[in-house]
Amino acid sequence: MKNPIAERITDFLKNYPPFSSLTYQSLLEIAKACHVLYLEKNQTLFKINDTTHAFFYVVASGAIGLSVTSDADDILIDKCDEGDILGLRPFFAKNNYLMTAKAREESIVYAIPIENFKPFVAANSEVLNFLLESFASNTRNPYDKHHKGKLVSENVIYNDQSSEIQYYQPIKYTSNPITASPTDIVKFVAQTMASSKIGSMIIHENNKPIGIVTDKDLRSKIATGLFSIDVTIDKIMSSPVITVADNLSIAEAQIMMLKHNVSHLCVTLDGTNDSEITGIITEHDIVVAQANNPGVLLKQSKRAQKSADLKEIREKLTDLIQHSLDKNVPISHITSIIGEINLAITKRAIELAIDKMDAPPPAQFAWMNMGSQGRKEQLLLTDQDNAIVFEDVPEEKYDAVKQYFLELAEKVTRTLNKVGYEFCPAQMMANNPLWCKSVTDWQQQFKGWINAPGEKGILMCTIFFDYDFVYGNEDLVDAISHTIHEETHDNQLFFAYLGADALKNPPPLGFFRQFLVESDGEHKDTFDLKGRALMPLIDAARILSLSKGIKNVANTISRYSKLAELEPQNAPVYEACADAFAELLKFRTEEGLKNESDGRYLNLSELSKLDKVKLKNDFQPINDIQEVIKNRFQLTYFT
Structure with a gap:
């Protein structure tokens, strides 16, 4: 007698390791012993310190988050999607779970009895190796070339002191993602997503992002009957899509997702939605493992x-x-x-x-x-x-x-x-x-x-x-x-005044390249890092950005980057200014942290010879950018 539920589970499992190493008949036998669990959003499968279950689990649909607790907060470590395995601890360890598994959305999970599965593990070395590697290498799938050895799994004891997270390492993402046009039919988009084994697709016009559709949209808007499967994809897409530049760090990506309450970011050439799509970043690309990140x-x-x-x-x-x-x-x-x-x-x-x-x-x-x-x-x-x-x-x-x-x-x-x-x-x-x-x-x-x-x-x-x-x-x-x-716009009087103000602090070196220090007052003989070095670069970036009509960019380094993009002929000067500003800001920050101050005044006697050379090298771009301002706005230092 046929068992349609077991057959459906078998057809699903055979697509994922280690089950793909087993025969159909073996899988069918395993599937008959499976329990199908329906989890509401935020429903817990198991908690930290819970006694281990008699099952391990495979995500059939939805998503299960794995988290640890630090300072009373649940910290997301990983997210398991369709085909991912979790709860392997009972195979290899007798102590309690070290993580919490909770549904991040409505999910279906197959619970496979460990005792029923053990004979197949013993008889099949590929299955055994998969489970051992998965448990030992901290991944949910050791054969996944994108994640192998990268993810923190439930066999890792969370430790604030010993954990070392690379907050700012560049995030790896899928480049040249599959995209769809707004007039494409939902049915065909869904088929493409299924055949390509992807959970989202960016919708574009002229290769510029206008929206995104995810498998969640298909479940909540199509499967529920809210829309017909024959409507165009623009009817169900989320818009606008959040766009970022390709040099994003892990921490920046995570903050962007938290800030906009999204699980996907679209990478474009210049980080805006008005340039070409180059990639997509998902929650799976982000690993969070420390409470003070x-x-x-x-x-x-x-x-x-x-x-x-x-x-x-x-x-x-x-x-x-x-x-x-x-x-x-x-x-x-x-x-x-x-x-x-x-x-x-x-x-x-x-x-x-x-x-x-x-x-x-x-x-x-x-x-x-x-x-x-x-x-x-x-x-x-x-x-x-x-x-x-x-x-x-x-x-x-x-x-x-x-x-x-x-x-x-x-x-x-x-x-x-x-x-x-x-x-x-x-x-x-x-x-x-x-x-x-x-x-x-x-x-x-x-x-x-x-x-x-x-x-x-x-x-x-x-x-x-x-x-x-x-x-x-x-x-x-x-x-x-x-x-x-x-x-x-084209306000010559305004730019003459602003330009003259930008020139009021020339490069802070004397004729013999000695530092110009404060001659009296509380900070006598110290170097005013803010007034003499940082402010000239800040002022220059401001006036040049205003004159070029640059909008919604206030950060000094970002202003210079935008100017370099708009004026390739002056790009070396702008890039040098950005580098100098970054170095000077680092000097000020280190000084402030060391002395618990605002870091404005440097005691030059405490600097190494190398640091003094670095400082002096950072002053040359001040001279170069002020020359640009003088020529552009027809000014002199005495205007």
């Missing part, structure tokens, strides 16, 4: 309940920065990761402050970080620079609405102060009525700075023209950006 800190920031929680996270950041520097991680990677976590801390501080207000916000608003925070270059704990923009409201409501946001800003800035970000001595914070305005008032403010750029206006340009959206309605910030680019 950037992704987990980001997660902790999102669920912090008080300022003390946020302060603890910020203190962990200091350890992460030091650890990264010790491992010679590129400073550009460090600033990217720390910038995102700083942003998450600020965002959570705003959410907590809103909860403490007597009423919800009376109008749409946006919180902006300014200065070094706006450029995502704040590695050390320095002062706050922030602002609020709220939507235009009727004149009779303006004062009340502004007062609400001033009170909100007071709570936020106090929380950030408790976390460790000092109040700005110049009061350039959102709780100052000058920096809490409607979008129209902000537009008029920027027009004033741009079209009547006196000394004060230029000072404001160096702070308020480097901004980053943090929380609220981003359209309000975009409206300000649009005004800035409209008003600065």
